[in-house]
Amino acid sequence: MHPAAIDWMILGVYFAFVLGVGVALKRYMRTSTDYFLSGRAIPAWITGLAFISANLGAQEVIGMAASGAKYGMATSHFYWVGAIPAMVFLGVFMMPFYYGSRARSVPEYLKLRFDEKTRGLNAISFAVMTVFSSGISMYAMALLLKLLLGWDFTTSVLLSALIVLVYILLGGLTSAIYNEVLQFFLIVFGFAPLVFLGLKDVGGWHGLAAGLRQVAAARGFAPDAWTSTWSVMSSPASNPMGVEWISIAMGLGFVLSFGYWCTDFLVVQRALAADSMQSARRTPLIAAVPKMFFPFLVILPGMIAIASTLHGGASGLALPHKADGALNYDMVIPLMLGHYFPNGMLGLGLTALMASFMTGMAGNVTAFNTVWTYDIYQAYIRHGASDRHYLNMGRIATVVGIGLSIAAAYAANRFNNIMDLLQLLFAFVNAPLFATFLLGMFWKRTSGHGAFFGLLAGTAAAAAHHGLTLPVGSATGIQGGWIAVLHPYPSQMAQNFWTAIYAFGVCFLITVAVSLATRPRAEHELKGLVYSLTPRLSAVGERWYARPAVLGACVLAGAIVLNLIFR
Amino acid sequence: MGLDIRIPIGSLFVILGALLAGYGLFSNPAIYQRSLGVDVNLWWGGALLAFGLAMLALAWRAAMARARTGRKSDTTPASE
Structure with a gap:
């Protein structure tokens, strides 16, 4: 990959905006509620986009593309069976208790509902987990930048840590949310042309399906194994995932997805920043609409890459092999960026990738500083101090959290x-x-x-x-x-x-x-x-089509239609 | 919060769109071999530019509405 001046300029403009947003928001950070919960003053469309963006770290993007190559269209179960129903459940049924209880975090809800020990268990495991997730994000980014641009591991880690540190220190959760919304648009605008060019290269959807039929046949599966979601799920032997429909529906759909989307403070925190109960409930429902179409943005590139690698796109796109001879699926996105994008668009694609790594880190850091300050420090270490004291503790927790993430990144690199x-x-x-x-x-x-x-x-x-x-x-x-x-x-x-x-x-x-x-x-x-x-919450004054139950039903109907089309 | 997010989004994409489209106009056509002959910088830069301008227009309209009514608009609630 050979970035030119134009590509560096695009990356530079983005970094300037990220820091600029932090600076512009600094004067609004007066209380701990401003810092940790954005003063509960953000409209639903912004919290909604931040809600999916916080989850859309680069590992997610790279991992989903890799799964698209490995398993094909069935990867969309993670969206159409996994995420969407869980997001609807969160908005329609659970948000009234999270937002309505005025809990400032998920562990705090557990304290209000149950007791101190349940909160402690959840708060401590969550705090440790977020620091490590943030570190893993940094580590993955540094590895990729080393591979693509030849950057040194330490340079990448420190540069990304510094930028995230500055914008969260200045603007708290609001800064993180605003940057997540910027990243959402960057990902969409950076990857949509990639899918367009990739499809054009393999001969459109029909060309892709024909290539994938050969991929499936070559690996000993039914011809539609890479292009369908449900019809190959009758037994573990009939699909490359090695799972059957019941473990998809129960394990992935019910337990894992509901567990993540409905209880993980990283995403729930975005909804708690909303300006009203209605907005909080609409947050995951609004998020579900673009989420439904993400498979076409992140899974399709993997399918294009595998079809092209094994059965030829016109331009000869081919996945590299790992040292042990297996195809390196994690390279789908970086490979396609370098293959299809000329200088200029290459800068936009790299910026989208770096943005998603950094927001992945920032999301974890803002969740960490809140849980640390409210659920560990205020609960067990220093109770009843002034709000200013906790605001300052939040800033210290941000610095310490990022410091620990850097340590985790190095630990990941070594062991x-x-x-x-x-x-x-x-x-x-x-x-x-x-x-x-x-x-x-x-x-x-x-x-x-x-x-x-x-x-x-x-x-x-x-x-x-x-x-x-x-x-x-x-x-x-x-x-x-x-x-x-x-x-x-x-x-x-x-x-x-x-x-x-x-x-x-x-x-x-x-x-x-x-x-x-x-x-x-x-x-x-x-x-x-x-x-x-x-x-019950009264729906008085809400237009009927804006009610959570109606929105939720529409979103679910959309997911069902997609499941049927790609069955 | 007090800052309408459509202003940074709009400005970012206006700048990126202008950079890309400008580069697409004046760059050597040979580099578009990799994008299958499509001058993707020009076309996509134009799309980004239009998106950015639309965002700025929405932000401007909201600011006008706020100024006219003197009320806090529902799209940019200020916490103060």
Whole structure:
């Protein structure tokens, strides 16, 4: 890849704007609420775009394109079965309790609904997790820049850390949200021409489908395995993912996606910054509309790349091989940027990629500084100090959080296995969370002890399931089977989905059992926190088409139509 | 917050669009071989420019409406 002056100029203009937004917002940061929650004053379309953008880190973009090449169109299950229903559920059913309780964070909601120990468990695991996610983001970016532009690892890490540090220090969550919206448009504008040129190269959708039929046949699957989503899901052997429809629907769709989109403070924080209850509820619903079409932006490039690599696009686009001879799927996006974009557009594409790495970091840092300040520092270290004190603590937490992320990036660079191990641990901690929220919000009998021990049991169940099963063809250890191999799974993805299903199930059962054996909280304390004890929100004054239930139904209908078209 | 986000978005894409479209007009046509013969800088730069101008127009209209009514507009609620 050979960037010219025009490409550097485009990147430079973007960096100037990122910092400029931080500077322009500085004068609005007066209280801790301004800093951590944007003063709860942001309109729904902005929080909505920030909501998807916070999740649209570069690993997501690169990973989805890689999966598009590896698994084809079925990758869109992560959107049309995974994200969309969960986002609708969050907006229609859960947001009234998050926003209505005036909790400033997800752990704080757990404190209001359950007790201190449940909050502590969630706050500490979340804080550690965000720092490492931010570090992994930095690490991935540094590796890519080294490969593409020959930049030194330390230069990339420090440059990106410095820019993120400055704009969050100045403008807090608002800065992060505004930059996420900028990044949203950059990603769309940077990648749309890539898809257009790629499709043109392989002969349009029909040319692509013909190429993918050959890819499927060459790998021993039914001809439509790369172009359909549901019709190849009857058994794990009939699709390259190695999963069947029930683990897609339950494991990915229900447990994992609801667990992520409905309880992860990184995304929920964007909705809490909204200017009203209506806006907060509309945030994930507005976000779901572009999210629905993202497969065409991020998965399609992978499909184009694999079809072109194995069966020829006119211009000879071909994925590189890794040292062990396997195709390097992670190179889909960088390869296509270099292959199709002339100088000029190349700058825009690189800027979009760097923007998504940096917002991925920034999202984690803003979630970290809030949880640290409100749920750890204010709760356990220094209670009852002035608002100014907590605002300053938030700024210190930003600096420390970024410092720790840099350390995590270096750790990832040195010990790859440590990162895999940590991500596995986080998966165990997160898998059961949705059961706790579901019971907490919709069953008033759920007690604090029930929630706490249910979470612990769910995490233990996830670890045990992972230790007792192994994907076919993997070595025991980090892939599973470290206790004993009782059950083989056809693929790692199948193992992940079932781990989540077991964790959810055990957490659900233990929470119910312990709750029945312990005393629930008095009903008057749970008003606004539990469905049956909260007055319904009146829809008076809202236009009918703007009501969350109507918007949610439209979004779901759209997702169903897409599932049917690409069945 | 007090800053209408459409102003930075609009300005960023006006500048990027103008840079790309300008480069597309004056660059050597040979570089468009990789983009399958399409002068993607010119076309896409033009699209970005139009998008940026539309964003600025919306921001300008909202500011006018605020000035006329003296009310806080619903698209840019100020926290103060």
